[in-house]
């Protein structure tokens with residue numbers, strides 16, 4: 001955090017303190033030689049065990065022990081009779097940090113499950129730089145195949161696999177897009193992906209955008225030094241940010257979005273350095289003839305969705321309900 005930051009909104013001091021500590025921890029865990037201090041991170045990245053609460057029940061489901069691939073399943077306990085959409089969720093953290101049971105992302109998935117309501121599947125994908133691209137995407141895709149082919153014990157009967165949404169925040173938003181591309185090339189027997197939800201998704205390019213230049217070192221959570229570090233840790237060694245996984249509709253783009261590529265909703269924040277990259281992504285989808293809904297919260301910083309006390313969180317939930325409802329109706 002920097003001294004004269006044009007802070008996005010009047011944030012409570014407790015929230016500011018939390019963000020200050022989080023930023024410090026992540027910056028300390030990222031080493032200048034491109035590795036991550038995992039033992040240090042482990043001390044601060046608190047985890048939540050699966051449990052049954054009044055309004056939501058969580059369980060962990062193992063997919064492949066050889067690569068520690070599993071997901072946490074969130075089942076709302078109050079809406080048991082109506083069919084519920086299924087949200088396959090990829091947590092944020094620059095492809096480098098956190099897991100499906102990290103407190104921060106566990107809480108987000110619980111809120112989504114209860115408030116939408118929806119059955120949420122949070123994928124514990126492999127992290128960079130120990131496992132670079134495309135490991136995380138393979139994990140995401142394999143979880144969908146697993147859900148499609150196995151008769152899961154404990155999977156709620158009201159989960160409607162005909163209405164699956166791929167969702168994620170930040171790096172997870174990037175994953176949602178790319179896993180949707182992979183899913184579009186596959187024949188599933190039960191799963192039908194009908195929407196993509198990108199919450200401040202992580203895209204980039206070699207060329208800096210206006211928001212990157214204007215907001216670098218002036219806003220919360222992200223700076224160019226940090227995003228460059230994440231891409232370097234994630235991409236194959238020697239690659240640059242025009243790799244099509246980063247710059248989806250850039251000069252080396254190979255994304256052929258199939259006929260069935262679903263509708264996308266993208267949430268953006270006015271104080272997020274990634275905002276203009278997200279706009280460019282939306283424009284690329286539009287040019288490809290796809291349905292895109294852009295939602296911008298002018299005061300929001302990167303990561304606002306971690307804080308349910310902010311009004312933008314409630315706005316996001318309402319917007320998501322609307323999107324899910326519309327896509328569900330279109331695929332009846």
Ligand SMILES: *[C@@H]1O[C@H](CO)[C@@H](O)[C@H](O)[C@H]1NC(C)=O
Nearest residue numbers: 030031032033034035036037
């Ligand atoms: C990076 O730095 C850490 C801590 O100084 C060290 O333990 C590790 O071996 C280094 N890794 C590489 C690949 O240079």
